[in-house]
Amino acid sequence: MSTREERTKLFLQDRFGMFIHWGLYSIPARGEWLRGNEKMTFEQYKVYFDEFDAARYDPRAWARAAKAAGQKYAVLTTKHHDGFCLFDSRLTDFKATNTPAGRDLIREYVDAFREEGISVGLYYSIIDWNHPDYPGYGDRIHPDRDNEASKDKPIDFDRYLTYMHGQVRELLTDYGKIDIMWFDFSYDNMTGEKWKATELIRMIRSIQPDIIIDNRLGGDIRAAEPEEYAGDFYSPEQIIPPGGIVDANGVSIPWEACITLNDNWGYHSTDREYKSSAQVIRTLVECVSKNGNLLLNVGPDAKGEMTRDSLNVLEEVGEWLRLNGESIYGCGISELAKPEWGRYTQRGNKLYAHVFDRGIGPIYFAGLKGKIKRARLLRDGSELKVELPWMAEQYSDIDSGAFINLKGAKLPDERDTVIELELLP
Secondary structure: OHHHHHHHHHHHOOOEEEEEEHHHHHOEEOOOOOHOOOOOHHHHHHHHHHHHHOOOOOOHHHHHHHHHOOEEEEEEEEOOOOOOOOOOOOOOOOOOOOOOOOOOOOHHHHHHHOOOOOEEEEEOOOOOOOOOOOOOOOOOOOOOOOHHHHHHOOOOOOHHHHHHHHHHHHHHHHOOOOEEEEEEEEEOHHHHHHHHHHHHHHHHHHHOOOOOOOOOOOOOOOOOOOOOOOEEEEEOOOOEEEEEEEEOOOOOEEEEEEOOOOOOOEEEEEOOOOOOOHHHHHHHHHHHHOOOEEEEEEEEOOOOOHHHHHHHHHHHHHHHHHHHHHHHOOOOOOOOOOOOOOEEEEEEEEEEEOOOOOOOOOOOEHHHHHHHHEEEEEOOOOEOOOOOOOHHHHOOOOOOOOOOOOOOEEEEOOOOOEEEEEEOO
């Protein structure tokens, strides 16, 4: 069996992925937790099932958008907490093939992203608000949590687990090679072996031995000896860890921050709070500078289209990556401390200085005196000279620092100007 290090090697080179939340909740357009938040009954929610037509769903357009954005992998919600399946599961009727859409939407997604050379990931919620054997009354988040009528409803949780494991088997058997299995999520006592997690992981590995799996089945991926089901990578949500993620021995472990492009995962028609391309670029750089990845979410609308606001940001980030991608793909943490003007990423003897703040005077590189063989502006390859500024011996660090003067009062790219430094061995 392959090791975590072997399985995650490509993942940690790719660095940037697209997360896609899409389902029935895109019709009411108030976010993906709608049914739970509003304690909706199945009958109330079924209205959306009856009209879900995916009329403008074009996964090839999604895949082209991801490729243009410089994203190397994608993860799509095959089933969210509401239990609705975008795939043609043989284990339920609550699926896209039984809606007006009448199609296996996951098959089309897998085929489209493969055609663009993008690695394919599947999100699957291990929670299910639709299944009769998933406990509702008294749960913290279930729509029936306060529903007295469901208080004494008989629950056969093993039957639910058979269903859940069966659907995972379908996803990993029916669509060819899958690169990422993204589970969501454990909470309270619903964690670890409550899901028969070891058995589930062994089944997954028997079908897709090279697949990588997130850490949301439970366990402690940061332990010196993590559980078998603790996963291949850590998945912080809506936050960038201050120092990356390390295990109990201080060794960096694979991680990926999942971040929304606006303030919701699923489509929300009134949410216009989109992050700028500068925010996304700097967040990506921050993740890579800490040995992490960025999984950036978009929420297509009820018809299956990504919003123009989303696409605009993705296009801008993609153009920056076209010019500066060498400072992201295959790069990771530098041994140098974070500089006050931005961040470093590094690959071998190539050190990438991400300059966010122009400041006044030359850019100061602490500890790099006599260590820089060559300096170039990454976006166009133009030469930059490493030279001692006028009067630096009186005012600055000439014993260990190096200096590069960028002409003008503004950076060539105010979002992130990247200087490629080739270091001497």
